[in-house]
Amino acid sequence: MTTRDIVFICFAVLAAGCALLAVTTKQVVHAALWLVATLGTIAGCYFVLGAELVGLVQLLIYVGAVIILVIFALMLTRAPIGKHDDLATPGWQRAIAAVVGASLTALIAAVVLPVVTDAAVDIPASTNKGVSAAIFGVWVWPFELLSVLLLSALIGAFIVSQVVRAAGRPTGGEGR
Amino acid sequence: MTSSTASTFAQLLVAVPVLAAVVSLILARSAPGASRAVSAVTAVLGFLVSVGLLVNVPAEGFAAATTVGPLQVGELKVPLELLVDRPFAVVALAVAFVVACIQLYSVWYMATDPRGAVFQAIVSMFGAAMLLVVLSGDLLLTLIGWEVMGWGSYLLIGHHTFRRSARRAAMKAFLLTRFADIGFVLGIVALAAQTGTTRLAVIFEHFGEGAAAPTAALVLMLIGIAGKSGLIPFHDWLPDAMEGPTPASALIHGATMVAAGTVVVGRLFPLYAESTDARLVLAVLAAATTVYTAVMAFTQNDVKKLLAYSTMSQVALMLGALAAAPAEEHGAAGLDHLVSHAVFKALLFLGAGWLAAIGGGTAFALLRGRMKGWGVLPVSFGLGLAALAGIPPTIGFVSKDGVVAAAREGTTTGAHIVLYATYLTVFLTAMYATRAYLVLVSGDPEEPDHHDDSHTPPPTGSSYTLVAGVIGTLGLLSLVGGAAFLVQGAHIDPTVAAVSVGIALLGVLVSWALSRRPGGDPATVLSESWARATQVNLGTDRVYAGFAAGVVALARVVVRLDNAVVDALPRGLASGATATGGAADRAHRGVPSTGLLAVLSGGLIVLVLGVALWR
Amino acid sequence: MHLTAPVLLSAVLAGIGAYGVLARRNAVLVLIGVELLLSSANVLLVAMSTQERPYVLSETTSVAMYGGQVMTIFIITLAAAEIVVALAIVLAMFRVIGHIDVTAAPEGEIEPATDEPVAAAASAGDPGSPAQGVSGP
């Protein structure tokens, strides 16, 4: 056990706890806020694992933009304050969901844990330059494809909202 | 081999008209006067340069000159160089001279035309292209000049854009020559592919060293040459091209486009000399064309049309000479006739332009007897017609004698065909030349039934001096130019000369005798319906239209096949995918969250199974 | 640094994410579960990237691939694209059928938006015009 291990376990426990709250809380916006906490602590995990750039990207894109959009969407689709029981699916469905979740955890742990040995690995110092070089060297074609994908997602989102705006019923000044 | 002065002159000779065209085209809108002056002055300058080239060109062998530097396209070497020897220096001189004459003449003829400056700029470009073809030492340069001429002919023939017939004629010329150029390009590609270069000198060497003559490539190139030179079956665009202004006709017929085919065959003569088959094809085409068009020329009722048919006849004669001449002659007879034809045909067309200015049109009915009393015009025009008919001592007599001699010396089947066709043509040419002269100097003209404003008024004052100077110079050259050939080394065999002159005089006599009949026009001896048919070239145009309709119909069939058969598979795939999607869409109407549950559970089971089996 | 904890975190996050996807009725909250699933993959990728060795091209050259970290960045980008489209669809759903409950059975045939009102709105230059093609249930 090194300091890194201890810090990581702290972050990991926090992340798992926040994630659990995010999927079980009965308040709509709180779920999104717990997700923020989860993603933030996961960014901390990345820092501990030496992936500084990934952690920063996580903060900038996930926390700074994606979550903002999620909260936005929640607020646009009615997000009243207070507890609501109509957020969860029926009990039998949740029971199966819990089984599925637990078995997924067990499956992944069973498959991956034997792969990682007990031996400690060295965490290299900052790898930003290396990661950048890899993105624009080895991975440049996937990178370009990704930019095309982003563009098409942008256009797709725009078209979806346009189509609905033309076909749907007006919803009283909530348009953005 | 290297003569730097000659090289410099060769480079200048191409560069000057190109620059002139660019400058005058830029100036054409803003300063038309300056633009015209640039065109005319540079044309004269170009003539002087061509004289310099002829003086400096080595008597034996070639002088090479670079242009924009060599290209290396993969395996292919493209030197882009110019190559000039003595015969082609003479041809270049003739081209530059005719272009200069036409530019000076256009200063008067196109004075009232609002787009005259543009016209003259295009003439400069056209001249540059022709000079490039003449001086080219590289098949690619030849092709460039060849195609620029095709484009230029489109612009010149369609100069009167307001006339539908002019637009149609321009389009027809362009399409026909482009169509024929397919063969030309394929031939060039074949030659370049076989030798790995487009450099003429290397190609000659390659095939000179025992390689089999590239008959297929040469025949392919003949198709393009037939298109440009108006050989059967591409013989219908030239008469229609008379829709262009008269100087344009003089340019196209005199020394440039039509003669370009002769220049290329002359340039590649070492190759053609090796290939009897290609030369036989050329001989048959040339012989058929020269006789056919001479017959057509006789009954034309428009002076420019008559000249157009005579051009085709004469050009076919040049090509015939090249097809018939023995290999060691180097095709000199054909090139000589090209030069002499350039002089007298330019003279005849420019004279026809003057006549049109006098009579208000180019139909014989309007021009009957109009030529009397215009000083230098009847004399020069008569000399031009005499040269056309090959009456001694004109320039035409000397060069045509060379053609006959070449055909006689040839031993191939083609040479015999050409020889008899030439005799027949000499007779027919004399007939229609005589008819043209007699009609123009006798009888009373009809008044034009409508006054066409687009025609230039007859020259007066200084423009008269200019036009008369140009026409007179050309006339004088037609008379005495033959001597130049004799000095150059041509010789006249008295027997040959006697036979051909005899035939020509017979033609003159017959024509004159027919003109004694009432009406005064020898052509009236033929039936009215025949005369009408010849006005439309025996309906060749309709044959072309029919051919085009056939191609369009075939294309429709192909499109239909493409739609119905080839595209059926992708279309079927698309509609199949749509149908499958529709079916899935109808099947997929459950509650989303239970659907999600099923999907994730199923996915998990698959994963577990996969992992378990993999272990 | 031992990798057991990261792997366990990844497994736990995956389970929680799957539960979140299945146990929520609100479509946006379902998306939160999806984000957790993606994060699970990311954690695993970053953890494994610490074990990566340079890819040997030849005896003298080798390339540091950073496959795990690069993939993670790509997945984050993908998540951004995914969330944009998904939220657009969720908002569209809210506007057309008035709720975003994924446990509700579809009310018969949902009218797909035909081309005509869109084209008309686009040609009118006023896509927000409320009077155009009201075709909800």
Add this chain to the structure above:
Amino acid sequence: MSVLEAVIRSVAVVAAFLVLPLLVGQTEHKFMAHMQGRLGPMYAGGWHGWAQLIADAAKFVQKEDVIPAAADRGVFRIAPAVALIPYMAGLAFIPIGDGIVGADVPASAFAVLAALGVGILGHLMGGWASANKYSMIGAMRGAAQLVAYELPMVLAVASVALAAGTLSLSGIVEQWQPWWLLWQLPGAIVFFIAALAEINRTPFDMPIADSEIVFGAFTEYTGLRFAFFLLAEYAGIVVMALLFTVLYLGGWAGPLAASLGVVWTLLKAWIIAAIIVWMRVSWPRLREDQLHRLAWVWLIPIALFQLALTAVVVVMTR
């Protein structure tokens, strides 16, 4: 890094975080007053009212902390902290002299941007938890504004990072040369405008437009929590001004940089802060649609152009 050093650095950052916004606030008071022909605070502390903001803080502390009955109490309480802490974190990564920085990390430019992006979350939380429609509208305006302006800002910073060849702010200052003032000018303008929008300053203060939606997300806040939001705003000015200085004005570059470097940085940042105040006095507020048009039609294309220009110059000169 020893524990002692970490403690000292943290204390220094917190001290700077508490002092610099007050300086900017005082500057704002005095500048606005003089531009409008007033004197501004003159009494607190004696000489030209220098202690006015300290007095304000004391006043805020004494006020009652009101939480609306319908509010989501937990979220309502922590929202000001969520708004404030990212700015403090951002400040920790910005160097003000050669080696004088709270936390020297390799990708500090990126880290500052990441920290700033989180700040809006505080507004969203506060606006939603207040259970007040004006607060909600203000929060949504702020969030939409942030998402729209994050892109040009990141692109502008990317251009500078590309020019310097590093993501480290110290590295950027080391690479900086005076002619970058011209070279990076379009990017600097884009950054400045985007920064104004991110910290909701005039002319981009629609989220707290007092004449339309009372005070936006802060409407229901009182006392110390309200003071925190105000502090966050001034801290935002400080962070943006320092960031602008470090990215575009060469940070501590100047005469006698070795000894006077910190002074230069702070002086330049103070001038930028003064310009931001000046903007507030002289510009009217934009409309919501004008704001988004400006971002998508002008700033992003200009930022992309700047990025291309930088790339071309970098490729040509290296």
